[in-house]
Amino acid sequence: MEVPLRIRTLLVMLAGASLAVAQTANSQATPAGRAAGEKIFRSHCASCHGVAGAGGTGPNLTTGVFYHGNTDADLYKNISQGIEGTAMPDQFFNGVQIWQIVAYVRSLSATPVRTKLPGNAAHGAELFRAKGCSGCHLVKGEGGVRGPDLSIIGSQRSAAHLRESITDPGKNVSNAYWVAKVITKDGKSHSGFLLNQDTYAIQMLDFAEGLRTVNRSDFNDFGIDRSSIMPAYQDKLGASELDDLVAFLASLERSRFAQSGEKK
Ligand code: HEC
Numbered sequence: 001m002e003v004p005l006r007i008r009t010l011l012v013m014l015a016g017a018s019l020a021v022a023q024t025a026n027s028q029a030t031p032a033g034r035a036a037g038e039k040i041f042r043s044h045c046a047s048c049h050g051v052a053g054a055g056g057t058g059p060n061l062t063t064g065v066f067y068h069g070n071t072d073a074d075l076y077k078n079i080s081q082g083i084e085g086t087a088m089p090d091q092f093f094n095g096v097q098i099w100q101i102v103a104y105v106r107s108l109s110a111t112p113v114r115t116k117l118p119g120n121a122a123h124g125a126e127l128f129r130a131k132g133c134s135g136c137h138l139v140k141g142e143g144g145v146r147g148p149d150l151s152i153i154g155s156q157r158s159a160a161h162l163r164e165s166i167t168d169p170g171k172n173v174s175n176a177y178w179v180a181k182v183i184t185k186d187g188k189s190h191s192g193f194l195l196n197q198d199t200y201a202i203q204m205l206d207f208a209e210g211l212r213t214v215n216r217s218d219f220n221d222f223g224i225d226r227s228s229i230m231p232a233y234q235d236k237l238g239a240s241e242l243d244d245l246v247a248f249l250a251s252l253e254r255s256r257f258a259q260s261g262e263k264k
Protein backbone atom coordinates (compact mmCIF):
# COMPACT_ATOMS: atom_id res chain seq x y z
CA MET A 1 0.00 0.00 0.00
CA GLU A 2 1.24 3.46 -0.90
CA VAL A 3 1.78 5.60 2.23
CA PRO A 4 0.77 9.23 1.61
CA LEU A 5 3.74 11.59 1.53
CA ARG A 6 2.50 13.73 4.41
CA ILE A 7 2.36 10.72 6.71
CA ARG A 8 5.71 9.47 5.50
CA THR A 9 7.27 12.85 6.29
CA LEU A 10 5.67 12.77 9.72
CA LEU A 11 7.04 9.27 10.39
CA VAL A 12 10.54 10.34 9.38
CA MET A 13 10.26 13.35 11.69
CA LEU A 14 9.06 11.20 14.58
CA ALA A 15 11.87 8.70 14.08
CA GLY A 16 14.34 11.60 14.06
CA ALA A 17 12.85 13.01 17.24
CA SER A 18 13.06 9.75 19.20
CA LEU A 19 16.61 9.27 17.99
CA ALA A 20 17.46 12.75 19.22
CA VAL A 21 16.04 11.90 22.67
CA ALA A 22 17.90 8.59 22.81
CA GLN A 23 21.15 10.24 21.84
CA THR A 24 21.01 13.07 24.35
CA ALA A 25 24.22 12.68 26.30
CA ASN A 26 23.90 11.95 29.99
CA SER A 27 24.91 15.26 31.58
CA GLN A 28 25.95 13.35 34.74
CA ALA A 29 28.57 11.31 32.85
CA THR A 30 31.34 13.31 34.52
CA PRO A 31 33.81 12.30 37.25
CA ALA A 32 31.66 14.09 39.86
CA GLY A 33 28.44 12.53 38.54
CA ARG A 34 29.92 9.04 38.55
CA ALA A 35 31.29 9.52 42.07
CA ALA A 36 27.84 10.56 43.29
CA GLY A 37 26.34 7.57 41.47
CA GLU A 38 28.86 5.23 43.07
CA LYS A 39 27.83 6.42 46.52
CA ILE A 40 24.18 5.62 45.85
CA PHE A 41 25.17 2.32 44.26
CA ARG A 42 27.04 1.26 47.38
CA SER A 43 24.13 2.01 49.67
CA HIS A 44 21.23 0.85 47.49
CA CYS A 45 22.43 -1.59 44.87
CA ALA A 46 25.52 -3.35 46.21
CA SER A 47 23.48 -5.62 48.50
CA CYS A 48 22.27 -7.43 45.37
CA HIS A 49 24.79 -6.52 42.66
CA GLY A 50 27.97 -6.64 44.76
CA VAL A 51 30.12 -3.72 45.91
CA ALA A 52 32.02 -3.69 42.62
CA GLY A 53 28.89 -4.46 40.56
CA ALA A 54 30.14 -7.94 39.70
CA GLY A 55 26.97 -9.66 40.91
CA GLY A 56 25.33 -11.43 43.82
CA THR A 57 21.63 -12.20 44.03
CA GLY A 58 21.46 -9.76 41.11
CA PRO A 59 23.44 -10.07 37.88
CA ASN A 60 26.97 -8.92 37.11
CA LEU A 61 26.64 -5.36 35.74
CA THR A 62 30.23 -5.06 34.50
CA THR A 63 30.04 -7.12 31.30
CA GLY A 64 28.55 -4.39 29.11
CA VAL A 65 25.63 -6.69 28.25
CA PHE A 66 22.27 -5.42 29.50
CA TYR A 67 19.57 -7.87 28.53
CA HIS A 68 16.78 -5.51 29.47
CA GLY A 69 18.08 -2.75 27.24
CA ASN A 70 21.46 -1.28 26.39
CA THR A 71 20.74 2.42 25.88
CA ASP A 72 21.05 5.05 28.60
CA ALA A 73 17.28 5.52 28.36
CA ASP A 74 16.75 1.79 28.99
CA LEU A 75 19.09 1.89 31.99
CA TYR A 76 17.29 4.96 33.33
CA LYS A 77 13.94 3.22 33.03
CA ASN A 78 15.10 -0.10 34.52
CA ILE A 79 16.81 1.59 37.46
CA SER A 80 14.02 4.06 38.25
CA GLN A 81 11.05 1.77 37.60
CA GLY A 82 12.54 -1.63 38.39
CA ILE A 83 12.04 -4.65 36.13
CA GLU A 84 8.62 -6.16 36.38
CA GLY A 85 8.37 -9.82 37.24
CA THR A 86 11.95 -9.90 38.63
CA ALA A 87 13.62 -9.13 41.94
CA MET A 88 14.92 -5.81 40.55
CA PRO A 89 13.10 -3.14 42.61
CA ASP A 90 12.10 0.40 41.65
CA GLN A 91 13.97 3.27 43.27
CA PHE A 92 12.89 6.54 44.81
CA PHE A 93 15.57 8.92 43.58
CA ASN A 94 15.23 12.14 41.65
CA GLY A 95 16.09 12.37 37.96
CA VAL A 96 19.60 13.77 38.47
CA GLN A 97 20.44 11.00 40.94
CA ILE A 98 19.18 8.32 38.54
CA TRP A 99 21.38 9.78 35.78
CA GLN A 100 24.32 9.69 38.21
CA ILE A 101 23.64 6.01 38.87
CA VAL A 102 23.36 5.36 35.11
CA ALA A 103 26.73 7.07 34.60
CA TYR A 104 28.32 4.94 37.31
CA VAL A 105 26.77 1.69 36.04
CA ARG A 106 28.05 2.50 32.52
CA SER A 107 31.55 3.07 33.88
CA LEU A 108 31.59 -0.46 35.30
CA SER A 109 31.88 -1.94 31.79
CA ALA A 110 35.27 -0.27 31.37
CA THR A 111 36.78 -3.01 33.56
CA PRO A 112 34.59 -6.10 33.04
CA VAL A 113 34.78 -8.74 35.75
CA ARG A 114 34.54 -12.13 34.06
CA THR A 115 35.18 -14.99 36.38
CA LYS A 116 36.51 -18.05 34.64
CA LEU A 117 34.62 -20.92 36.21
CA PRO A 118 36.54 -24.11 36.91
CA GLY A 119 33.70 -26.59 36.28
CA ASN A 120 32.55 -28.64 33.30
CA ALA A 121 29.07 -27.46 32.27
CA ALA A 122 28.21 -30.55 30.21
CA HIS A 123 28.95 -32.80 33.16
CA GLY A 124 26.99 -30.39 35.36
CA ALA A 125 23.95 -30.90 33.13
CA GLU A 126 24.17 -34.65 33.72
CA LEU A 127 24.53 -34.16 37.47
CA PHE A 128 21.52 -31.87 37.46
CA ARG A 129 19.44 -34.88 36.47
CA ALA A 130 21.36 -37.54 38.39
CA LYS A 131 21.30 -35.62 41.70
CA GLY A 132 17.56 -34.98 41.55
CA CYS A 133 17.70 -31.22 40.90
CA SER A 134 15.46 -31.58 37.86
CA GLY A 135 12.82 -33.18 40.10
CA CYS A 136 12.12 -29.69 41.48
CA HIS A 137 13.49 -27.25 38.90
CA LEU A 138 12.50 -26.54 35.32
CA VAL A 139 15.26 -25.88 32.82
CA LYS A 140 14.04 -24.99 29.32
CA GLY A 141 10.66 -26.61 29.88
CA GLU A 142 11.90 -29.85 31.46
CA GLY A 143 11.71 -30.79 35.13
CA GLY A 144 9.63 -30.23 38.26
CA VAL A 145 7.93 -27.10 39.56
CA ARG A 146 8.50 -27.17 43.31
CA GLY A 147 11.46 -24.83 42.97
CA PRO A 148 12.09 -21.78 40.76
CA ASP A 149 12.53 -22.13 37.00
CA LEU A 150 16.29 -22.00 36.40
CA SER A 151 16.20 -21.63 32.59
CA ILE A 152 17.93 -18.20 32.61
CA ILE A 153 19.43 -18.20 36.10
CA GLY A 154 22.95 -17.57 34.72
CA SER A 155 21.79 -14.11 33.57
CA GLN A 156 20.15 -13.32 36.87
CA ARG A 157 22.66 -14.28 39.55
CA SER A 158 26.40 -14.42 40.11
CA ALA A 159 28.24 -17.75 40.16
CA ALA A 160 29.02 -17.17 43.86
CA HIS A 161 25.32 -16.87 44.62
CA LEU A 162 24.54 -20.03 42.61
CA ARG A 163 27.15 -21.94 44.57
CA GLU A 164 25.76 -20.75 47.88
CA SER A 165 22.19 -21.61 46.78
CA ILE A 166 23.29 -25.22 46.37
CA THR A 167 25.36 -25.60 49.53
CA ASP A 168 23.18 -23.51 51.84
CA PRO A 169 19.66 -23.14 50.38
CA GLY A 170 18.13 -21.94 53.64
CA LYS A 171 20.19 -18.76 53.71
CA ASN A 172 18.09 -16.61 51.44
CA VAL A 173 14.58 -17.98 50.86
CA SER A 174 12.16 -15.63 49.11
CA ASN A 175 8.68 -15.59 50.63
CA ALA A 176 7.26 -17.26 47.54
CA TYR A 177 8.95 -20.45 48.80
CA TRP A 178 7.94 -20.33 52.43
CA VAL A 179 5.94 -23.39 53.31
CA ALA A 180 2.55 -23.20 54.98
CA LYS A 181 1.60 -26.10 57.21
CA VAL A 182 -2.05 -26.48 58.06
CA ILE A 183 -3.84 -29.00 60.24
CA THR A 184 -7.59 -28.86 59.66
CA LYS A 185 -10.24 -29.69 62.25
CA ASP A 186 -10.84 -33.07 60.64
CA GLY A 187 -7.21 -33.92 61.50
CA LYS A 188 -5.76 -33.75 57.99
CA SER A 189 -2.48 -31.99 57.45
CA HIS A 190 -1.50 -30.09 54.34
CA SER A 191 1.69 -28.39 53.33
CA GLY A 192 2.56 -26.26 50.37
CA PHE A 193 3.74 -22.83 49.26
CA LEU A 194 1.70 -20.02 50.71
CA LEU A 195 0.19 -17.97 47.87
CA ASN A 196 -2.14 -15.57 49.66
CA GLN A 197 -3.74 -14.98 53.00
CA ASP A 198 -6.42 -12.68 54.34
CA THR A 199 -8.65 -12.50 57.41
CA TYR A 200 -10.84 -15.38 56.30
CA ALA A 201 -8.76 -17.84 54.37
CA ILE A 202 -5.37 -18.83 53.11
CA GLN A 203 -4.55 -19.99 49.64
CA MET A 204 -1.77 -22.48 49.15
CA LEU A 205 -0.17 -24.60 46.49
CA ASP A 206 -0.53 -27.92 48.23
CA PHE A 207 2.40 -30.25 47.40
CA ALA A 208 0.04 -33.19 47.09
CA GLU A 209 -3.12 -31.71 45.69
CA GLY A 210 -2.36 -28.43 43.94
CA LEU A 211 -4.15 -25.14 44.47
CA ARG A 212 -6.19 -25.13 47.66
CA THR A 213 -8.11 -22.52 49.67
CA VAL A 214 -8.63 -23.27 53.37
CA ASN A 215 -10.97 -21.18 55.52
CA ARG A 216 -9.40 -20.04 58.75
CA SER A 217 -12.45 -21.33 60.61
CA ASP A 218 -11.50 -24.83 59.42
CA PHE A 219 -7.98 -24.96 60.87
CA ASN A 220 -6.76 -26.23 64.12
CA ASP A 221 -3.24 -25.19 63.48
CA PHE A 222 -1.41 -23.03 60.96
CA GLY A 223 2.28 -22.26 60.73
CA ILE A 224 4.76 -20.88 58.25
CA ASP A 225 8.15 -22.46 57.80
CA ARG A 226 10.67 -20.03 56.31
CA SER A 227 13.35 -22.57 55.62
CA SER A 228 13.85 -24.02 52.16
CA ILE A 229 12.39 -27.32 51.00
CA MET A 230 15.57 -27.70 48.96
CA PRO A 231 18.00 -30.08 50.66
CA ALA A 232 21.47 -28.68 51.43
CA TYR A 233 24.00 -30.36 49.17
CA GLN A 234 27.09 -29.27 51.09
CA ASP A 235 27.98 -32.85 52.03
CA LYS A 236 26.29 -34.60 49.13
CA LEU A 237 28.49 -33.35 46.32
CA GLY A 238 32.21 -33.62 45.76
CA ALA A 239 34.08 -30.35 45.15
CA SER A 240 34.35 -30.96 41.42
CA GLU A 241 30.69 -31.94 41.19
CA LEU A 242 29.76 -28.64 42.79
CA ASP A 243 32.00 -26.78 40.32
CA ASP A 244 30.35 -28.62 37.43
CA LEU A 245 26.82 -27.81 38.61
CA VAL A 246 27.71 -24.13 39.07
CA ALA A 247 29.28 -24.04 35.58
CA PHE A 248 26.11 -25.59 34.14
CA LEU A 249 23.78 -23.13 35.92
CA ALA A 250 25.98 -20.15 34.98
CA SER A 251 25.73 -21.23 31.34
CA LEU A 252 21.92 -20.96 31.41
CA GLU A 253 21.77 -17.45 30.02
CA ARG A 254 19.02 -15.41 28.51
CA SER A 255 18.93 -15.59 24.77
CA ARG A 256 20.63 -12.58 23.25
CA PHE A 257 17.38 -11.91 21.40
CA ALA A 258 16.06 -10.59 24.69
CA GLN A 259 18.43 -7.64 24.36
CA SER A 260 16.39 -4.69 23.26
CA GLY A 261 19.20 -3.55 20.98
CA GLU A 262 18.67 -6.59 18.78
CA LYS A 263 14.90 -6.69 19.02
CA LYS A 264 14.46 -3.22 17.52
C1 HEC B 1 16.86 -6.81 45.78
C2 HEC B 1 17.96 -6.99 44.86
C3 HEC B 1 18.31 -5.85 43.91
C4 HEC B 1 18.59 -4.52 44.21
C5 HEC B 1 18.57 -3.84 45.54
C6 HEC B 1 18.94 -3.91 42.93
N1 HEC B 1 18.87 -4.82 41.93
FE1 HEC B 1 19.27 -4.48 39.98
N2 HEC B 1 18.65 -6.35 39.52
C7 HEC B 1 18.33 -7.34 40.44
C8 HEC B 1 18.00 -8.56 39.73
C9 HEC B 1 17.61 -9.90 40.35
C10 HEC B 1 18.11 -8.27 38.36
C11 HEC B 1 17.92 -9.24 37.19
C12 HEC B 1 16.51 -9.21 36.69
C13 HEC B 1 16.33 -10.33 35.69
O1 HEC B 1 16.90 -10.23 34.59
O2 HEC B 1 15.66 -11.30 36.03
C14 HEC B 1 18.53 -6.87 38.26
C15 HEC B 1 18.76 -6.21 37.08
C16 HEC B 1 19.35 -4.97 36.98
C17 HEC B 1 19.71 -4.31 35.74
C18 HEC B 1 19.43 -4.85 34.35
C19 HEC B 1 20.52 -5.78 33.90
C20 HEC B 1 20.30 -6.21 32.46
O3 HEC B 1 20.87 -7.27 32.09
O4 HEC B 1 19.60 -5.53 31.71
C21 HEC B 1 20.31 -3.14 36.06
C22 HEC B 1 20.89 -2.12 35.11
C23 HEC B 1 20.31 -3.04 37.50
N3 HEC B 1 19.71 -4.16 38.03
C24 HEC B 1 20.84 -1.99 38.23
C25 HEC B 1 20.58 -1.77 39.57
C26 HEC B 1 20.92 -0.56 40.29
C27 HEC B 1 21.68 0.60 39.68
C28 HEC B 1 20.45 -0.72 41.55
C29 HEC B 1 20.47 0.29 42.69
C30 HEC B 1 19.95 1.61 42.41
C31 HEC B 1 19.85 -2.03 41.66
N4 HEC B 1 19.95 -2.64 40.43
C32 HEC B 1 19.31 -2.58 42.80
C33 HEC B 1 18.32 -7.21 41.80
C34 HEC B 1 18.49 -6.02 42.47
Ligand code: HEC
Pocket residue numbers: 128131132133134135136137146147148153157162165166169170172173174177228229230231233245249
Ligand atom coordinates in the same frame (compact mmCIF):
# COMPACT_ATOMS: atom_id res chain seq x y z
C1 HEC C 1 12.87 -30.64 46.85
C2 HEC C 1 12.97 -29.69 45.77
C3 HEC C 1 14.34 -29.18 45.35
C4 HEC C 1 15.45 -29.92 44.98
C5 HEC C 1 15.62 -31.42 44.94
C6 HEC C 1 16.44 -28.95 44.56
N1 HEC C 1 15.97 -27.68 44.69
FE1 HEC C 1 16.94 -25.97 44.24
N2 HEC C 1 15.44 -24.89 45.07
C7 HEC C 1 14.24 -25.39 45.53
C8 HEC C 1 13.44 -24.30 46.08
C9 HEC C 1 12.05 -24.41 46.70
C10 HEC C 1 14.20 -23.13 45.95
C11 HEC C 1 13.80 -21.68 46.36
C12 HEC C 1 14.05 -21.49 47.82
C13 HEC C 1 15.51 -21.34 48.12
O1 HEC C 1 16.10 -20.32 47.72
O2 HEC C 1 16.09 -22.25 48.74
C14 HEC C 1 15.45 -23.52 45.29
C15 HEC C 1 16.48 -22.64 44.92
C16 HEC C 1 17.54 -22.98 44.12
C17 HEC C 1 18.47 -22.03 43.54
C18 HEC C 1 18.43 -20.51 43.71
C19 HEC C 1 17.53 -19.91 42.65
C20 HEC C 1 17.50 -18.40 42.70
O3 HEC C 1 16.47 -17.86 42.24
O4 HEC C 1 18.46 -17.77 43.15
C21 HEC C 1 19.38 -22.75 42.80
C22 HEC C 1 20.55 -22.21 42.00
C23 HEC C 1 19.02 -24.14 42.93
N3 HEC C 1 17.89 -24.24 43.72
C24 HEC C 1 19.72 -25.20 42.34
C25 HEC C 1 19.48 -26.54 42.64
C26 HEC C 1 20.37 -27.62 42.28
C27 HEC C 1 21.63 -27.46 41.46
C28 HEC C 1 19.82 -28.77 42.79
C29 HEC C 1 20.41 -30.16 42.76
C30 HEC C 1 21.78 -30.33 43.24
C31 HEC C 1 18.58 -28.40 43.45
N4 HEC C 1 18.42 -27.05 43.35
C32 HEC C 1 17.71 -29.28 44.07
C33 HEC C 1 13.85 -26.71 45.49
C34 HEC C 1 14.68 -27.78 45.19
